Amino acid sequence: MGTSSAKQASVKNKNVPSIKPAGERYAIILAGGSGTRLWPLSRSAMPKQLLALNGEDSLLQQTARRLLPRVAHDKLITVTHADHRFEVMGQLHSIHASLADNVLSEPIGRNTLPAIAWAVASIAEKDPKALIGVFSSDHAVSDQVAFNQAWESAEEAALDGYLTLFGMQPTEPAVGYGYIQAGSALKKKTSSKASGAMSVSRFVEKPDAKTARAYLKQGGYYWNGGMFVFRADIFLAMLKKYQPAIHIAALSLSNGGGKVADFDTYAALPDLSIDYGVLELADKVAVVPVDMGWNDLGSWEAIYQQRDKDEQGNMVKGEVLAVDSQDNLLWSEHGLIATLGLQNLAVVQTRDATMVCPRDRVQDLKQLVASVKETHQHLTEIHMTVTRPWGSYTILEEGARYKIKRIVVNPGAKLSMQMHFHRSEHWVVIAGTAKITNGDKEIFLEENQSTYIPQTNRHRLENPGRIPLQIIEIQSGPYLEEDDIVRFDDVYGRAPVTP
Structure with missing residues (x-):
């Protein structure tokens, strides 16, 4: 389904097998990536998903706990980078020992599609008709009930052969997300009632501010939050049609049964997202609109908006003394931050680095981290x-x-x-x-x-x-x-x- 012209979601895909009752429910957590937008706290050896940014648990642990009410421990698969394998296993083990046994390790990052394909092929070996949900490890969700209901609606569409996305209700004209335009409502096969899912008319990749404002005014557009539900056999059939090289590699990796991917096999795969590699090419793609308090916590400003503030509007974490200071993010991992007369700043202090910038510039942090990397590379890679x-x-x-x-x-x-x-x-x-x-x-x-x-x-x-x-x-x-x-x-x- 391309961004320039929409395909009708109801068009029959001849390469997709006839729909039969699904197998058991599985979930995949994607725990790769090493973002720089939360530096100096987030670094390549300790990325966002492994940090506790909005509570006592890390975002990875929060994701696992969010999924476990609907997925058995032994049916939750996590895919991560080899550099993070043992930290991921340790964090998951603290929730349930069997979660650590189902961690797949990529030797090199190749975006979301190879990671999903490997995990799906591994599941399909045991349960070809498995009903699978795919979820990012580094997002926050505040409404568990709405999340569960959206997941259930997505499964209903998946049973009818759709690759089904969660469409996050937009709260502002954000330019950092992809947008999904919803089409007509899908009907349940067993009744004339709407299922909660809608056909996808088109995907739009990160529009400019003017376009995003128009989408919010028009309605029917949703943020793409990177959550999907589908049948294992349906997905693999589409993968075989659109990305045969990844399909072959995924089957090879799953047949080996190992938890650590072969480097040469993985390095030869294209760096490709599921959006570009399958979703925007497929005919039967649906979206479930949902308002579940979703936040990707992708910047220090997002953290500021998510957490509680004091009477002066300061978001404070750690040892902080704020005098005559308003509307700041003040985060200390080591030692005292003492401020006087500051307004609208973000100050983040770790043992070996301190970042200070206006709150309205935190989206540009990638530029700062690139400069730090040139002169102090280790400070972007590991903590003390x-x-x-x-x-x-x-x-x-x-x-x-x-x-x-x-x-x-x-x-x-x-x-x-x-x-x-x-x-x-x-x-x-x-x-x-x-x-x-x-x-x-x-x-x-x-x-x-x-x-x-x-x-x-x-x-x-x-x-x-x-x-x-x-x-x-x-x-x-x-x-x-x-x-x-x-x-x-x-x-x-x-x-x-x-x-």
Whole structure:
């Protein structure tokens, strides 16, 4: 269905199989991407979906909890990037252990269509007629009842062979979203009543402000929120027709049964969204209009509008002292933000970076992040605290030829067996008990005990106890970056790194 001319949604697609009763309900969460519009909080190693921006849970966790009332734990599939795999698994595991077992890992980002295709093919192997919902991991929804009702209406259209979208009720003439123009209402096959779904007349990609205002005035236009419902076999038939290369690759990946995609197979796929790759080409596409308090939280201004404010109109998070300051976003992750006489600014402070700009310029943050990347690239990629499958480490201080970290190892976890060419390490235990392999020796250290790891020695750190192990690591040497590692053995499925 192209943007320049509409196709009638009722036109029969000869390549789509006849409709039969659906299988069970499944859901797919798309947890890829590494946006920059919420820098310095959001970075490539810790993107928006993994952050708690509007509550105690991360957006990913909120999405999973939103879906679970209608989907069994073992029928919820999450697709993410390899760099985020273990953080995603950890966050989902805290909700239910089986959620972490159904995480598919992309070695390289290829937009939404390859990710959806792989997950759908994996589901179709077990249940070819599965009824599948696809949902973004980084959006907020405040009305669960309206969400559930829209999902149910979308399923009714999907049973009739439609690829069905959620159309978000627009609240302003936004220019950052794609728009869907709705056509006529679809009828339920079992009655003459409308199903709640409508045919799609056309898609419009991010109109200018004048056009967006006209859409709101006219009505019948909805934001494309990136949520879809369809039958597995219907989707795969359309995928085979419109994107045969992705169809073949998705079947190959699902046949392998692995949770980590082959790099060469995935890298060869086109970078293509489901919108351009299938939806705008297909005949049977429907939309369910819904007002469910949807927000993509795509900017600091969106966060400001979403969260509560104080009596002066300030949105405050963390340790903040605002004097004679109005209508600001003041967000502290580390230390005190003290303001005097500020108005309409966004101030976001992390341990290693502070961003200050007018609130009406936060949409232009991508330009600032590009400049930061040129001079301080690491500040756009990782935080001072970095999550690993075994726990985390925090950089406390670094300088010429030294770096100091606090390392936290979860109970029962252990690091890979490894060695370094360019650095030696001193370890001091500050909490818990450490089991340490150092060359051909194995020792146990308790609180306030230490050891020395010489350069090129094979070594491993383990936590055999029941509480988190915390150590201070002091690295010394001419090169202290994370890629100075030779990994011999790893219990988390990470590839060995050889000399």
